[in-house]
Amino acid sequence: MEIPGLSTHRLEALTDGVFAIAMTLLVLNLHIPDRILELGEGQARQILIDQIPKFFHYAVSFILLAVFWITHHKTFHLIEKTDRIHTWINILFLMFVALIPFSTSLIGNYPDDLADELFFSANIFAIGALALLNWLYASRGRRLVGERVTHELADLLTLRIAVIPLVALAAAGVAAFKPGWAPFSLLLIPLILLLLPTRTRRDRRDD
Numbered sequence: 001m002e003i004p005g006l007s008t009h010r011l012e013a014l015t016d017g018v019f020a021i022a023m024t025l026l027v028l029n030l031h032i033p034d035r036i037l038e039l040g041e042g043q044a045r046q047i048l049i050d051q052i053p054k055f056f057h058y059a060v061s062f063i064l065l066a067v068f069w070i071t072h073h074k075t076f077h078l079i080e081k082t083d084r085i086h087t088w089i090n091i092l093f094l095m096f097v098a099l100i101p102f103s104t105s106l107i108g109n110y111p112d113d114l115a116d117e118l119f120f121s122a123n124i125f126a127i128g129a130l131a132l133l134n135w136l137y138a139s140r141g142r143r144l145v146g147e148r149v150t151h152e153l154a155d156l157l158t159l160r161i162a163v164i165p166l167v168a169l170a171a172a173g174v175a176a177f178k179p180g181w182a183p184f185s186l187l188l189i190p191l192i193l194l195l196l197p198t199r200t201r202r203d204r205r206d207d
Helices: 009-029 034-038 041-050 052-078 084-109 114-142 151-177 182-186 188-195 201-206
Strands: none
Touching: 009 052, 009 084, 041 052, 052 084, 052 114, 052 151, 052 182, 052 188, 084 114, 114 151, 114 182, 151 182, 151 188, 182 188
């Protein structure tokens, strides 16, 4: 028999841990060859310049993970309890979060390879889709949220979270026609979220 209304504390702690590890592992994709100490200044500079694509992909993935963590944090500020299905949705979500360092290493090492860009975009899409499923499951019929979550607020958060998988799909399409551009397209996620409202009209009127 399932215990109703399980606390979200352990789930939030697991989420914070997985995000912290994934964001830390990203830096392992950046490395300077040992032989750089044996090279002249010009050659060493060229090796550092060659690392720029990897650093760019590191920065993109780090920013996206930060966006995903903030989104998850905001939804769990409103989610008051969890259940078995909701817990497994979040575990699947974290599985794809933990995959980001691997997919980042692929596009960092092979920046113009279509298959790697599609894999990276699919990774982002899976995270966004599961984040959206997490919120929809929790908010529909106030299954796991309280009275303070109005329909307007639920719809606003749904719109904001839906940006992630939609942009990821668009990035995959861009990669198919213009290899190398998918990571740039994915940077639209934080930009669009900056432009979208963060509060409902009712909250703004109350101010």
